[in-house]
Every structure is written in C-alpha cells, then in structure tokens.
Amino acid sequence: MATLNLSYHHSIIHNSCRNLDSYNFCPKLGSLSFKKPLIFPRKKLHNCSAISGKVPAVSAMASGSVKEVLPPVLDSSSDPPAIFDGTPKLYISYSCPYAQRVWITRNCKGLQDAIKLVPIDLKNRPPWYKEKVYSENKVPSLEHNNEVKGESLDLIRYVDTTFEGPSLFPDDPDKKEFGEELLSFTGSFYNAVITSIKGNKTTEADAAFEEIEKALSKFDDGPFFLGQFSLVDIAYVPFVERFQAFFSEVKNYDITKGRPKFAVWVEEMNKIEGYKQTKRDPKEHIESYKNRFLPSSL
Numbered sequence: 001m002a003t004l005n006l007s008y009h010h011s012i013i014h015n016s017c018r019n020l021d022s023y024n025f026c027p028k029l030g031s032l033s034f035k036k037p038l039i040f041p042r043k044k045l046h047n048c049s050a051i052s053g054k055v056p057a058v059s060a061m062a063s064g065s066v067k068e069v070l071p072p073v074l075d076s077s078s079d080p081p082a083i084f085d086g087t088p089k090l091y092i093s094y095s096c097p098y099a100q101r102v103w104i105t106r107n108c109k110g111l112q113d114a115i116k117l118v119p120i121d122l123k124n125r126p127p128w129y130k131e132k133v134y135s136e137n138k139v140p141s142l143e144h145n146n147e148v149k150g151e152s153l154d155l156i157r158y159v160d161t162t163f164e165g166p167s168l169f170p171d172d173p174d175k176k177e178f179g180e181e182l183l184s185f186t187g188s189f190y191n192a193v194i195t196s197i198k199g200n201k202t203t204e205a206d207a208a209f210e211e212i213e214k215a216l217s218k219f220d221d222g223p224f225f226l227g228q229f230s231l232v233d234i235a236y237v238p239f240v241e242r243f244q245a246f247f248s249e250v251k252n253y254d255i256t257k258g259r260p261k262f263a264v265w266v267e268e269m270n271k272i273e274g275y276k277q278t279k280r281d282p283k284e285h286i287e288s289y290k291n292r293f294l295p296s297s298l
C-alpha cells in the first residue's frame, strides 16, 4: 500500500477571514469549539459578506438552517430534465460515494440553488442518460456551460474553483501539497480496506486507518486533514461512512478505537450540515457491502 510522507512543516494559520460571517457561513463549522476559522480565506468570487446575501449563490440553505427537499429518483420510465438549458446539473445516485463527494462540495459551497441535483436509479437507468448526458453512463457527472464532465475528484475541484462560495482548498503551499497527496491516496485507502472486507484479516484495513490517524496529526489548527475543513475531508468521508458501518456490524471492529484523531474527525464531520444531508442509513451500506463483497455469506 502507498504510504504517506508526513514530514511537512506545520502550516501557517489563515487569518484573513476571522469574523463572524465566515464562522456562520459554511456547514455548521461555527458550532465547533475551535477559535480559528475553519474554512479557507474566500477567493476571487466570494468575500466575507457572503452571509449577508451579497453573493448570489449563497442561500439560507447554505448555512445549513434549511433542509433541502431532495428530488425524486429518475428511472427508465422518467423523462429527462431540460438538458443543456443553462441550469448546471449534478447527476448523482443517492447511494454512490463518488457522487456524494460532489454533492457535499455543492452543499458546502452553498450552491443548492445554483446546481440542480438530478438523482438517477443506477439499477434501472434511464436510456437518455447515456445517450444524451454522459456517455460513460456513470455518476457523478456535472452539466455546466453546455458540457458534461465526470470523475468525482476532478469534479470537486471544478465545483470549488468554478462556482461561488467559500474556497475548500488551501493556498498555503504545505497544506496544498499535503492535500494533493491525500487526494491521490484515496484509491489506495479504498483498495486496502476492501481487501480486508473481502478477507478474514483486518491487517490491510488496520494499516490504512493508521495512515488516516497519522495524516490527521499533521496540522494542529483544526480537527480536519488540513487543519481546516477542505476537499480532502469531503473526498474521504463517504467511504469512512460506509467502512464504519460495515466494520462495526460485520467485523465487530470499531475503526476509530485507539485512533483519537480519527474519532474526533468523524465526530466533527458528523456536525457538518452539508455532509449530514447526504448521509444514508448505515443499514443500507451494510446490506450493499454484504451483497457486493460477501455474497457467499448471504
């Protein structure tokens, strides 16, 4: 398994957005006990007055105070939405962890009104999705500016840099570099844990969760991977949500036990409104993983 080089210097704390607005804006971050702002300074398209309504993408939903009413799932019998009508659309499946990454990013940037969610039934896919929207026939995909793009890790960066809302990736060079490394580690992390899920031993998962604990120890200006909440947390959390449910139920294994940073990270992530709204019932994850990875046990 790929290991992380954890030898970067502690980074500088961002100070430029230290006012009440920036605390209140994004997904309930203000409820954390940390004194320092936990989102990165706002770049180009947004500023600290976002909460006052001056930035159009920001709605009451962005603060987490309004729970979004989720649209119904479209299947093979459903008509397509108005494709390429100029409204940005995020095609997802409610149960897909890759799609969840982009959905969380959209929520955390307060883009609920700017990017329309289009949930697809992957088991009974509408034919127009492959034919007219995304020839790869996978989710997530994002329709924006008359183009459709895919790949969750590319999409979270794209949404972060192209749309309005608070920046979810740091400018600090050390944090940036470590963030890139952590983003490229997500695949190895997933593969290692799945190897343990399929096998009888937890050796690979143990090592992968230890890497997470080590990574979370690197910056001390907040409980998240890069200290402050970022795309890195968003990239990992859908998988941790599933692993935690499955390991606890099926392997009687608490993935955060003996890993205090990881335990705090999970606790703090669960307070983030933009993520909370995307979570599924743990029982659903357990059943899905059993079907996919342990079919002989059924």
Ligand SMILES: N[C@@H](CCC(=O)N[C@@H](CS)C(=O)NCC(=O)O)C(=O)O
Pocket (backbone or CB within 6 Å): 093, 095, 096, 097, 098, 099, 122, 137, 138, 139, 140, 150, 151, 152, 153
């Ligand atoms: N590498 C892609 C993976 C996306 C993916 O595998 N999505 C699954 C749902 S979780 C999918 O659409 N599967 C349908 C298929 O493969 O036909 C990403 O990161 O976006």
